[in-house]
Amino acid sequence: MKPFLVDVPVLILFFNRPQQLSQVFEQVRNARPSKLFLYQDGPRSEHDLPGIKACREVTDQIDWDCEVHRMYQEKNYGCDPSEYISQKWAFSMVDKCIVLEDDDVPSVSFFTFCKEMLDKYEQDPRITMIAGFNNEEITPGVPYDYFFASTFSIWGWASWKRVIDQWDEHYTFLEDKFNMQQLEQLIKERKFRKDFIYMCHRHKENNKAYYETIFHASMLFNSGLAIVPTRNMINNLGATADSTHFAGSVHTLPKGYRRIFTMKQYEVEFPLKHPRYVIENVAYKKAVYRIMGWGHPWIKIGRSFEELFLNLRYGNFSIITKAIKNRINKWLKRDQHR
Numbered sequence: 001m002k003p004f005l006v007d008v009p010v011l012i013l014f015f016n017r018p019q020q021l022s023q024v025f026e027q028v029r030n031a032r033p034s035k036l037f038l039y040q041d042g043p044r045s046e047h048d049l050p051g052i053k054a055c056r057e058v059t060d061q062i063d064w065d066c067e068v069h070r071m072y073q074e075k076n077y078g079c080d081p082s083e084y085i086s087q088k089w090a091f092s093m094v095d096k097c098i099v100l101e102d103d104d105v106p107s108v109s110f111f112t113f114c115k116e117m118l119d120k121y122e123q124d125p126r127i128t129m130i131a132g133f134n135n136e137e138i139t140p141g142v143p144y145d146y147f148f149a150s151t152f153s154i155w156g157w158a159s160w161k162r163v164i165d166q167w168d169e170h171y172t173f174l175e176d177k178f179n180m181q182q183l184e185q186l187i188k189e190r191k192f193r194k195d196f197i198y199m200c201h202r203h204k205e206n207n208k209a210y211y212e213t214i215f216h217a218s219m220l221f222n223s224g225l226a227i228v229p230t231r232n233m234i235n236n237l238g239a240t241a242d243s244t245h246f247a248g249s250v251h252t253l254p255k256g257y258r259r260i261f262t263m264k265q266y267e268v269e270f271p272l273k274h275p276r277y278v279i280e281n282v283a284y285k286k287a288v289y290r291i292m293g294w295g296h297p298w299i300k301i302g303r304s305f306e307e308l309f310l311n312l313r314y315g316n317f318s319i320i321t322k323a324i325k326n327r328i329n330k331w332l333k334r335d336q337h338r
Contacts (some may be wrong), residue, residue: 083199
């Protein structure tokens with residue numbers, strides 16, 4: 001059996017999509033990390049069983065010296081709280097870990113990059129996570145291999161137990177009047193997405209731990225920064241009909257969103273060029289907000305019309321109906337933001 005190449009734990013979350021998972025796992029096999037945590041949600045019905053079995057066959061292809069932990073659920077928990085459950089499980093056993101979902105395809109050097117960042121900034125409370133995805137693909141004008149930002153993507157990331165232990169799964173921060181006022185002012189000052197606090201309230205009412213709002217709230221309250229690679233290191237395969245957060249396919253997405261799913265993935269060269277200071281790249285934050293349409297209502301409106309046109313063009317009438325229902329639910333404050 002081959003030896004491991006990088007001494008870092010990796011958590012992989014998957015369900016019933018072996019085609020996507022196989023692409024992710026192939027890169028994991030190339031990187032050969034020292035520890036693997038494999039989490040799989042349980043079936044919703046018997047129709048999920050073939051895909052679940054096929055995914056397990058993919059993750060059984062471990063041909064290097066590796067410590068393996070598995071949590072294969074008997075019942076279906078859904079995307080949330082499965083993500084929260086799996087991450088708390090992994091970080092209960094290790095102090096630092098890389099997290100990949102079944103549609104986050106990393107470059108091989110991503111693992112070594114994360115290992116170096118996890119070691120270098122382990123004791124620095126200013127740094128909350130390491131992202132693998134760069135929304136710009138390549139951030140111009142940066143003379144280093146990475147920079148720091150207050151906005152980040154969870155498409156392939158790494159962090160520390162010290163960070164995950166701060167997570168508030170019960171959203172008790174919503175009851176803290178003074179600090180919620182501070183959070184509201186911070187969101188307004190940063191021009192962060194206006195519906196974030198509403199999302200937190202909805203997730204609490206739903207009585208589930210939605211790790212994305214929990215993670216973002218923790219970073220905001222603790223003034224955390226993320227490490228972002230100057231060149232993108234993740235390809236996301238999530239824009240498919242069977243994905244959790246998207247419907248249809250890449251060709252029906254507005255151009256601004258489509259590029260996120262089609263941008264190049266790069267390998268980083270070592271030794272890394274480290275930044276001289278820990279200071280936020282504000283230009284990157286502004287670029288991400290524009291790409292995502294946060295604080296740019298006309299961009300969002302334009303993309304909504306573009307998406308409608310593309311779905312009409314390709315005859316995706318069921319997706320149009322679903323989008324209209326989602327929009328109505330949002331107006332009526334009934335959506336769960338998932």
